[in-house]
Amino acid sequence: MAADTIFAVSSGRPPAAIAVLRISGPDAVAAATRLAGRLPAPRRAGVRALHDPVDNQLLDRALVLVFPGPATATGEDLVELHLHGGRAVVAAVERALAVMEGLRAAEAGEFTRRALAHGRIDLTEAEGLGDLLSAETDAQRRMALANSDGRLRRTVADWSATATRLSAMVEAVLDHADEDDVDASDDVLAMVRREAAALSGAIDDVLAVPPVERLRDGVRVVLAGPPNAGKSTLLNALVGREAAIVSPLAGTTRDVIEIPVTRSGIAWLFLDTAGLRDDTSDPIERIGIDRATGSMATADIVLWLGDGTAPVEAVALHARCDARDDVAPDRIAVSATTGQGLAVLWQVLVDRASALLPKVDDLALNRRQAGHAGTAAAALRRASRQQDPLLLAEELRYGVQAFAALTGMRATEAVLDDLFGRFCIGK
Ligand SMILES: Nc1nc2c(ncn2[C@@H]2O[C@H](COP(=O)(O)OP(=O)(O)O)[C@@H](O)[C@H]2O)c(=O)[nH]1
Numbered sequence: 001m002a003a004d005t006i007f008a009v010s011s012g013r014p015p016a017a018i019a020v021l022r023i024s025g026p027d028a029v030a031a032a033t034r035l036a037g038r039l040p041a042p043r044r045a046g047v048r049a050l051h052d053p054v055d056n057q058l059l060d061r062a063l064v065l066v067f068p069g070p071a072t073a074t075g076e077d078l079v080e081l082h083l084h085g086g087r088a089v090v091a092a093v094e095r096a097l098a099v100m101e102g103l104r105a106a107e108a109g110e111f112t113r114r115a116l117a118h119g120r121i122d123l124t125e126a127e128g129l130g131d132l133l134s135a136e137t138d139a140q141r142r143m144a145l146a147n148s149d150g151r152l153r154r155t156v157a158d159w160s161a162t163a164t165r166l167s168a169m170v171e172a173v174l175d176h177a178d179e180d181d182v183d184a185s186d187d188v189l190a191m192v193r194r195e196a197a198a199l200s201g202a203i204d205d206v207l208a209v210p211p212v213e214r215l216r217d218g219v220r221v222v223l224a225g226p227p228n229a230g231k232s233t234l235l236n237a238l239v240g241r242e243a244a245i246v247s248p249l250a251g252t253t254r255d256v257i258e259i260p261v262t263r264s265g266i267a268w269l270f271l272d273t274a275g276l277r278d279d280t281s282d283p284i285e286r287i288g289i290d291r292a293t294g295s296m297a298t299a300d301i302v303l304w305l306g307d308g309t310a311p312v313e314a315v316a317l318h319a320r321c322d323a324r325d326d327v328a329p330d331r332i333a334v335s336a337t338t339g340q341g342l343a344v345l346w347q348v349l350v351d352r353a354s355a356l357l358p359k360v361d362d363l364a365l366n367r368r369q370a371g372h373a374g375t376a377a378a379a380l381r382r383a384s385r386q387q388d389p390l391l392l393a394e395e396l397r398y399g400v401q402a403f404a405a406l407t408g409m410r411a412t413e414a415v416l417d418d419l420f421g422r423f424c425i426g427k
């Protein structure tokens with residue numbers, strides 16, 4: 001089945017000075033020709049008058065660029081129209097394209113999906129691109145750029161090549177099992193086991209790096225404690241706006257409120273929770289308390305605002321310190337009202353987060369990638385202990401398959417839908 005030719009504005013939402021409309025697919029050049037007449041030479045920009053092929057009305061004067069496939073971003077014929085970025089201009093050109101046979105508007109992420117389908121990029125690069133588009137901090141940008149640029153793909157290709165080479169060595173031993181001298185075969189197998197162990201160790205090192213999600217989605221900081229401890233007020237003070245409702249009534253905060261902020265070059269996700277108490281008869285507050293407990297379980301950092309024993313590893317605060325006489329030397333005294341202690345608290349948060357985040361130059365994996373890397377590492381570890389050459393070869397093959405899944409050679413539709421659903425239209 002021939003693919004549709006797709007089009008979408010790939011630059012920002014109009015109005016803007018310029019709107020870059022991309023057309024990709026087998027009919028891209030024909031469609032552009034119907035609008036613009038004779039096209040400029042490949043990869044050369046040319047100004048053309050665009051006319052509606054139906055009524056010959058002038059639509060815009062635009063810069064036209066033709067990129068013949070397969071050496072293009074999508075792997076297909078690709079045309080860029082640099083239009084004047086007014087809404088009506090863009091809409092008129094899109095209308096003229098939409099009525100052409102075989103053309104349709106692109107779905108979110110569809111250009112990148114085609115790049116993947118045509119082998120222009122692998123799944124790790126597509127994931128890196130997705131992260132790059134949503135990057136808000138410099139660390140996010142640098143990590144995403146490295147992965148979209150093939151850093152992870154190259155590493156996995158090396159791992160896979162090693163496993164494949166080891167697998168071939170075992171196959172060779174198996175093929176010549178009767179003829180060869182047994183000692184030499186044993187030497188080869190011993191070396192294969194050693195190399196498999198080394199490779200699984202190298203993968204484990206990468207798996208030990210904190211996950212990309214924490215960098216991408218923010219360090220999850222949960223404010224927890226009894227009702228009226230000042231959680232919502234502190235959250236507002238930390239994020240710098242009135243995000244959560246504050247009141248002297250216990251049980252005001254019911255649902256978990258999630259507030260993303262960027263500070264000190266780190267993306268944070270602050271979560272305000274319902275106050276923890278056992279004696280509520282309010283069923284809705286009860287649900288809120290269950291959600292609060294759930295949030296604490298998935299927190300990267302818990303800020304504990306309560307006099308009682310703080311949860312293990314939580315940052316214990318002496319909250320509302322302006323309004324109390326007692327002191328707690330082992331806690332950070334903070335007041336959301338006067339601002340006392342907030343700078344100290346931020347420094348503690350930044351220090352903790354730095355240890356929880358991948359370093360920019362680290363090779364870090366997302367959860368999907370780590371799942372497959374873990375599968376491969378486990379297979380290689382088993383291979384390193386396997387005495388039976390047949391089973392040894394089997395484990396190595398298993399490892400190679402996991403690498404293929406990691407780079408998307410065997411990605412399922414569900415994985416692809418999930419990834420590209422996060423992309424914008426036109427990417
Ligand atoms: N004096 C003083 N009052 C505070 C402070 N933080 C919160 N409060 C007050 O304590 C009450 C409960 O605050 P809230 O943030 O709703 O507590 P939560 O139930 O833990 O979310 C409100 O009346 C706040 O105005 C503080 O740092 N100093």
Ligand SMILES: [Mg+2]
Pocket residue numbers: 231232233245246252253272273274275
């Ligand atoms: Mg509250």
